[in-house]
Amino acid sequence: xxxxxxxxxxxxxxxxxxxxxxxxxxxxxxxxxxxxxxxxxxxxxxxxxxxxxxxxxxxxxxxxxxxxxxxxxxxxxxxxxxxxxxxxxxxxxxxx
Amino acid sequence: xxxxxxxxxxxxxxxxxxxxxxxxxxxxxxxxxxxxxxxxxxxxxxxxxxxxxxxxxxxxxxxxxxxxxxxxxxxxxxxxxxxxxxxxxxxxxxxxxxxxxxxxxxx
Amino acid sequence: xxxxxxxxxxxxxxxxxxxxxxxxxxxxxxxxxxxxxxxxxxxxxxxxxxxxxxxxxxxxxxxxxxxxxxxxxxxxxxxxxxxxxxxxxxxxxxxxxxxxxxxxxxxxxxxxxxxxxxxxxxxxxxxxxxxxxxxxxxxxxxxxxxxxxxxxxxxxxxxxxx
Numbered sequence: 001x002x003x004x005x006x007x008x009x010x011x012x013x014x015x016x017x018x019x020x021x022x023x024x025x026x027x028x029x030x031x032x033x034x035x036x037x038x039x040x041x042x043x044x045x046x047x048x049x050x051x052x053x054x055x056x057x058x059x060x061x062x063x064x065x066x067x068x069x070x071x072x073x074x075x076x077x078x079x080x081x082x083x084x085x086x087x088x089x090x091x092x093x094x095x096x
Numbered sequence: 097x098x099x100x101x102x103x104x105x106x107x108x109x110x111x112x113x114x115x116x117x118x119x120x121x122x123x124x125x126x127x128x129x130x131x132x133x134x135x136x137x138x139x140x141x142x143x144x145x146x147x148x149x150x151x152x153x154x155x156x157x158x159x160x161x162x163x164x165x166x167x168x169x170x171x172x173x174x175x176x177x178x179x180x181x182x183x184x185x186x187x188x189x190x191x192x193x194x195x196x197x198x199x200x201x202x203x
Numbered sequence: 204x205x206x207x208x209x210x211x212x213x214x215x216x217x218x219x220x221x222x223x224x225x226x227x228x229x230x231x232x233x234x235x236x237x238x239x240x241x242x243x244x245x246x247x248x249x250x251x252x253x254x255x256x257x258x259x260x261x262x263x264x265x266x267x268x269x270x271x272x273x274x275x276x277x278x279x280x281x282x283x284x285x286x287x288x289x290x291x292x293x294x295x296x297x298x299x300x301x302x303x304x305x306x307x308x309x310x311x312x313x314x315x316x317x318x319x320x321x322x323x324x325x326x327x328x329x330x331x332x333x334x335x336x337x338x339x340x341x342x343x344x345x346x347x348x349x350x351x352x353x354x355x356x357x358x359x360x361x362x363x364x365x
Contacts, residue, residue: 001106005147008113012139015120019132027186028129034178035123035136039116041167042147049151057163058224064167068174075178075185115286122289130327131298134341135289137324142282159226166224176321183329183339193329193339195298 002050009043030074037067101153108150116143130193133183140175144168214244260309261363270361277354278323285324285341299346302335306355309362316358320349 013036020032041064048056115138122135148168155161217240225236288295303320307313317328317336325345330337340346 001102001109005109005113005150008117012116012120015117015124019120019123025129025186025191027182027189027191028132031129031132031136031182032123034182035119035139038140038144038171038175041171042116042144045148045151045164045167049154054155054157054160054163057160057167061163061167061170061224064170064174068170068178071178072181075181079185079188115282118286118289122285125289125294126296128298130329130339131296131341133327133339134285134324137321137327138282138285138289141278141322141324157226159223162223172322173318176318179321180317180328183327187329193298193300195300 002046006043006046006050009039009046013039013043026078030071030078033074034067034071037063037071041067105150105153108146108153112143112145112147112150114143115139115146119143128194129186129191130183133179137175137179140171140179144171210244210248213247214240217243260311262311262315262361263363266361270357273357274319274322281323281325281345284345288342296341297343299340299343300329301338301340301346301350303338303349304352304355305331305334305336306359307362308364312358312362315361316355319354319358 016032016036016039020029020036023029041060044056044060044063048054048060119135119137119139122138123132126132126135145168148164152161152164155164218237221236221240225232227233227236305313305316307316313331313336317331320326320328320336320338325341326349327339328336329339338346338349340349
């Protein structure tokens with residue numbers, strides 16, 4: 001039964017990759033990448049059960065953490081790093 | 097007893113696969129960024145939740161079950177947070193949502 | 204200087220987490236676990252000192268569990284609704300942007316409300332202001348259901364008031 005689930009996830013990952021390639025805006029691509037990361041967590045977990053090695057769940061847990069942090073980091077880069085897109089005034093924060 | 101668990105986790109995994117797939121279909125079909133966010137939410141909440149629940153029934157040991165529950169809790173907390181950050185960044189990046197009606201919109 | 208109470212809380216949570224994730228009960232490995240828990244707690248306390256303590260508010264534990272049960276049902280209902288909209292050939296969506304009043308007093312209450320809105324598929328909070336939250340909804344019905352304010356009232360009810 002885990003093989004069915006993993007095939008479904010792989011097919012879904014392909015669909016999400018298509019959206020990441022099509023874009024059209026950078027936010028669509030980040031959304032697709034975020035969704036892809038969620039599915040990666042799921043497929044690592046399912047693969048662990050498929051091969052009878054639930055130790056893979058540790059990797060899934062860490063991947064979930066990394067996925068969240070990387071999405072926030074990429075968003076921060078596109079919000080503040082790219083001057084062509086950002087319309088916000090830069091405010092300098094005081095360093096302690 | 098274990099056969100009942102097997103069938104139940106089968107059903108949960110299949111239902112989870114269905115919702116994960118639905119979310120991806122929506123990601124491709126929906127017309128605009130702000131609407132696509134919603135279909136990603138289907139994958140992140142019910143799809144992932146049902147799949148993890150299906151695996152939980154096959155866990156077999158306490159540490160495995162604890163890890164699955166932790167993954168679920170973590171996804172439920174970070175998923176909305178990153179979605180909100182994404183939507184807000186898109187709004188700041190001059191992407192305006194197209195709306196069907198006009199009422200309730202305040203600029 | 205006496206360590207604040209929350210340091211012990213952090214240490215307890217970390218220890219339980221370590222035991223749950225590792226599942227080892229040998230003396231040597233447990234001593235490594237205790238060592239790493241103490242190290243992380245110390246690092247966290249150091250960060251708090253530079254970051255400044257920040258009161259975000261508390262929630263009632265029992266009411267929160269009841270709220271999470273209600274939220275789970277809501278999430279399942281709206282998931283079915285959104286899936287139906289995505290899969291039906293006519294694609295019956297009507298994107299709407301509304302400002303939803305948020306009457307929560309504490310920061311944690313507002314965070315829980317905004318996160319609950321986003322967790323429910325079909326509605327996403329896109330901006331959070333003092334007394335209201337800007338919400339993008341996939342359908343007009345979803346926006347109207349949110350404007351009725353049941354979720355707002357329920358989140359308001361789980362806040363702990365001194």
